[in-house]
Amino acid sequence: MTHEQHPVLAAGAPPLARRRSPARNRMYLLALVPFVALIVTYELAPLLTLIVRSFIAPKTGVFTLQNFAAVFQKKLYRDAVLNSLNLSLLSAAIGMLVAFFGAKAADEATPGRRSLFMSILNMTSNFAGVPLAFSYIILLGNAGVLILLGRQFGIGLLESYNLYSFSGLLLVYVYFQIPLGTMLLVPAFQALRPEWREAVSLLGGGPARYWFRVGLPVLLPSLLGTFSVLFSNAVAAYATAYALLGGNYSLLPIRISEQFVGDVIQKKEFGSALAVMLMVLMIGVTMLSNRLLHRPTRQGAAHEA
Amino acid sequence: MKHDGKQRLNLTVMALVSVYLILPLMLTFLYSLFQEWTSILPTGLTLRYYADLFADPGFYMPIVRTMIISTVPVLLCSLITLLAMYVVVVHHPRWQKIMQILCTVPYSLQGVILAISVLALYSGLPLPFSDRIAMLVCTYCVLILPYTYRGIQNSLNAINARQMIEAAQLLGCHPLAAYLRVVVPNLVSGITVSAMLSVSLLFGDFVVVNIIGGSYYSTAQMYLYKMMFRSGQQTSAMIVILFMLTLLISASVLLLQQQRQRNAQVKQEEADGIHTV
Numbered sequence: 001m002t003h004e005q006h007p008v009l010a011a012g013a014p015p016l017a018r019r020r021s022p023a024r025n026r027m028y029l030l031a032l033v034p035f036v037a038l039i040v041t042y043e044l045a046p047l048l049t050l051i052v053r054s055f056i057a058p059k060t061g062v063f064t065l066q067n068f069a070a071v072f073q074k075k076l077y078r079d080a081v082l083n084s085l086n087l088s089l090l091s092a093a094i095g096m097l098v099a100f101f102g103a104k105a106a107d108e109a110t111p112g113r114r115s116l117f118m119s120i121l122n123m124t125s126n127f128a129g130v131p132l133a134f135s136y137i138i139l140l141g142n143a144g145v146l147i148l149l150g151r152q153f154g155i156g157l158l159e160s161y162n163l164y165s166f167s168g169l170l171l172v173y174v175y176f177q178i179p180l181g182t183m184l185l186v187p188a189f190q191a192l193r194p195e196w197r198e199a200v201s202l203l204g205g206g207p208a209r210y211w212f213r214v215g216l217p218v219l220l221p222s223l224l225g226t227f228s229v230l231f232s233n234a235v236a237a238y239a240t241a242y243a244l245l246g247g248n249y250s251l252l253p254i255r256i257s258e259q260f261v262g263d264v265i266q267k268k269e270f271g272s273a274l275a276v277m278l279m280v281l282m283i284g285v286t287m288l289s290n291r292l293l294h295r296p297t298r299q300g301a302a303h304e305a
Numbered sequence: 306m307k308h309d310g311k312q313r314l315n316l317t318v319m320a321l322v323s324v325y326l327i328l329p330l331m332l333t334f335l336y337s338l339f340q341e342w343t344s345i346l347p348t349g350l351t352l353r354y355y356a357d358l359f360a361d362p363g364f365y366m367p368i369v370r371t372m373i374i375s376t377v378p379v380l381l382c383s384l385i386t387l388l389a390m391y392v393v394v395v396h397h398p399r400w401q402k403i404m405q406i407l408c409t410v411p412y413s414l415q416g417v418i419l420a421i422s423v424l425a426l427y428s429g430l431p432l433p434f435s436d437r438i439a440m441l442v443c444t445y446c447v448l449i450l451p452y453t454y455r456g457i458q459n460s461l462n463a464i465n466a467r468q469m470i471e472a473a474q475l476l477g478c479h480p481l482a483a484y485l486r487v488v489v490p491n492l493v494s495g496i497t498v499s500a501m502l503s504v505s506l507l508f509g510d511f512v513v514v515n516i517i518g519g520s521y522y523s524t525a526q527m528y529l530y531k532m533m534f535r536s537g538q539q540t541s542a543m544i545v546i547l548f549m550l551t552l553l554i555s556a557s558v559l560l561l562q563q564q565r566q567r568n569a570q571v572k573q574e575e576a577d578g579i580h581t582v
Binding site for chain 2: 028029031032034035036038039041042043045046047049050053098101102104105106108109110113117120121122123124126127128129130131132134135136137138139143145148149152175178179182232236238239242243253256257259260261268271272275278279282283286
């Protein structure tokens with residue numbers, strides 16, 4: 001989708017009103033007041049305080065890096081960072097893989113089937129958070145339907161499956177990554193022209209050559225973009241993990257919220273440092289995918305041409 | 306022949322993904338309809354759990370609260386952004402870039418960071434700053450800002466706001482009046498779509514409401530979370546009801562979008578291909 005810059009909004013266009021009445025008072029700026037108030041009080045101020053607070057020592061109020069050091073010194077929090085990173089990378093990778101083939105199939109399918117498939121994706125993308133966690137509990141929890149089936153038929157893998165673990169979380173996370181990833185990738189596949197495939201086969205190349213030399217390089221920006229969206233989506237996900245495991249599994253969003261609400265003694269400075277780490281992870285993956293995109297390679301040159 | 310096999314493969318992939326995605330939903334629905342599911346097949350078909358929910362007076366308030374808290378911020382945010390856009394469109398086109406950045410930041414903050422940073426800043430302050438409901442409404446406004454902004458901006462891109470206001474000004478109209486009477490009505494259908502998307506986003510929110518609302522404002526999602534520890538069947542019934550409501554919201558978004566496309570087509574035909582969307 002391209003957002004064509006409209007003339008009226010293009011930088012440099014002369015303002016409409018000022019031209020007619022240069023000496024008019026600036027009453028019109030009042031229209032901006034609610035917006036500025038909202039942005040300052042609920043976006044900029046909280047965010048800046050959070051960042052500043054992460055560098056402040058709790059008692060003395062002086063500048064320190066101790067809050068960040070503490071994240072790595074305690075196993076509980078080190079685990080939270082590592083678990084969040086692993087869970088998000090893995091669920092984004094698996095989600096991407098399924099989404100790739102799903103989107104490819106949808107792109108090549110008849111319009112009727114594609115729109116049915118898209119409706120299913122759209123519908124199930126609404127199924128997340130607490131309801132999703134609960135439905136996996138009745139499916140694979142301690143008395144879950146599939147667990148019962150496993151016991152009945154002696155399927156060891158199902159019988160002893162533990163949903164309340166890393167693999168359980170991964171399973172549930174992959175569920176919400178698939179619809180999102182597929183919906184994001186379907187439009188990207190439309191950029192692939194059938195002529196290209198014909199051209200490759202005319203020059204004697206098979207499907208493998210087409211995909212590695214043409215298809216994937218063209219899709220690369222969308223694939224990387226989708227991956228970073230899926231990663232951010234997983235790394236900041238809270239409701240699903242909270243409903244499934246409460247505080248019993250160390251994940252960044254859960255540990256962050258614990259520092260500000262609930263029964264544990266509040267440690268705002270430490271919590272802020274954890275939150276900054278989460279932001280760094282999200283920004284880091286986004287920047288990394290941008291960097292990969294602009295790395296000068298032969299393939300890169302091919303898709304930029 | 307080869308083409309046939311490929312179509313079959315595509316169909317299989319789509320069918321597998323669909324089954325995988327629908328299975329948990331179907332199961333939750335089935336679970337809410339039976340009294341017991343302790344062997345392979347469930348037993349005791351009943352609508353009791355739905356009846357129990359509807360008979361429980363405690364069931365309605367959380368739903369009403371959810372409806373209020375998922376619509377008020379959306380209306381507020383649309384109004385605030387529209388007013389701000391007036392200044393940007395009419396008086397300061399150069400501010401467009403800053404506006405875009407400010408409106409997209411919340412998208413990369415995600416619910417959890419936004420919620421804790423607001424709570425950490427305001428919970429210790431005196432009223433009205435520490436009022437949880439005000440905090441919740443304003444945080445939601447910021448959370449949906451990227452969608453609201455996109456909706457308005459995309460609709461603005463599709464019309465020639467500058468010409469409209471210029472024409473109205475030539476006829477002696479104040480630019481604000483021209484904006485409100487001529488430009489805004491043209492944006493309404495586009496804003497409605499993004500607003501409905503925001504409503505469905507807030508309708509399913511648990512992060513922000515759990516962190517900021519806590520016990521001060523118990524929504525349907527909070528009610529659901531507490532119910533999880535009591536009765537499996539009851540929870541399933543509640544999930545089905547909430548999911549149906551979400552589907553109603555997304556279905557109306559889809560309808561609105563289709564209607565918009567149709568309107569756009571008609572307009573385009575009228576404009577005789579001068580205007581491309």
